[in-house]
Amino acid sequence: MKTPLVDIHTHTAKTADDLIQIVNLGLGQDVPEQGLYSYGVHPWALDNADFQLEEAFEVLEERLQSPNVLALGEAGLDKMHKESYEQQIAVFEIQIDLSETLQKPMILHDVKSHNEILALRKKHKAKQPWILHGFDGTEQDIRQLTGQGLYFSVGESLMHSERKIAKSLKSIPLELLFLETDMAEIGIESVYDAAVKLLDLDINTLRAQIFTTFAALWNIGKTEPAC
Numbered sequence: 086m087k088t089p090l091v092d093i094h095t096h097t098a099k100t101a102d103d104l105i106q107i108v109n110l111g112l113g114q115d116v117p118e119q120g121l122y123s124y125g126v127h128p129w130a131l132d133n134a135d136f137q138l139e140e141a142f143e144v145l146e147e148r149l150q151s152p153n154v155l156a157l158g159e160a161g162l163d164k165m166h167k168e169s170y171e172q173q174i175a176v177f178e179i180q181i182d183l184s185e186t187l188q189k190p191m192i193l194h195d196v197k198s199h200n201e202i203l204a205l206r207k208k209h210k211a212k213q214p215w216i217l218h219g220f221d222g223t224e225q226d227i228r229q230l231t232g233q234g235l236y237f238s239v240g241e242s243l244m245h246s247e248r249k250i251a252k253s254l255k256s257i258p259l260e261l262l263f264l265e266t267d268m269a270e271i272g273i274e275s276v277y278d279a280a281v282k283l284l285d286l287d288i289n290t291l292r293a294q295i296f297t298t299f300a301a302l303w304n305i306g307k308t309e310p311a312c
């Protein structure tokens with residue numbers, strides 16, 4: 086069997102023999118018996134006046150107990166949603182503590198918030214890996230964010246030559262790279278294909294590297310995962 090492809094963040098559950106995916110679910114959805122999931126309070130949730138924060142945290146804590154829930158996410162900060170930014174920080178800080186206590190890595194939504202995210206990581210002395218999903222930054226952003234326990238997950242923007250990441254992908258240390266489909270209606274294979282072209286790498290090398298990184302983050306045996 087080939088090394089599985091890893092889709093580190095998606096909203097669409099698929100089944101295939103050689104595919105591992107972390108499917109992001111809403112807090113209202115139960116944890117399915119099969120598959121791997123992430124749950125979190127997204128910064129956009131705070132825009133909804135009906136949103137009940139205390140209730141959300143209760144559900145989140147319970148969901149995170151499941152071994153099928155590998156990560157806390159999406160959580161994070163979004164400067165385009167200015168009105169709620171202070172509250173976003175407070176909600177993010179609670180989730181940082183949850184992630185540390187329950188030893189679950191985080192999948193982060195980061196819009197124009199690199200500095201704040203790095204500062205909060207320091208403030209909380211966070212040790213869990215944080216994966217910046219939908220990453221589309223410059224070489225300079227990558228330099229700023231490397232070596233701090235952060236990982237980069239890149240999606241369909243790789244397929245568009247005008248996007249920053251199409252030029253900067255090579256600057257991401259390979260052992261910090263993940264790929265994702267997120268909301269895009271594409272297969273993870275096409276994201277891998279776009280990445281190998283930009284990185285000038287062999288597909289099997291990339292598959293092996295990303296699987297090794299995934300296995301290391303979640304302490305999964307170096308052979309085949311049990312999922």
Ligand SMILES: [Zn+2]
Binds near residue numbers: 094096109267
């Ligand atoms: Zn997403």
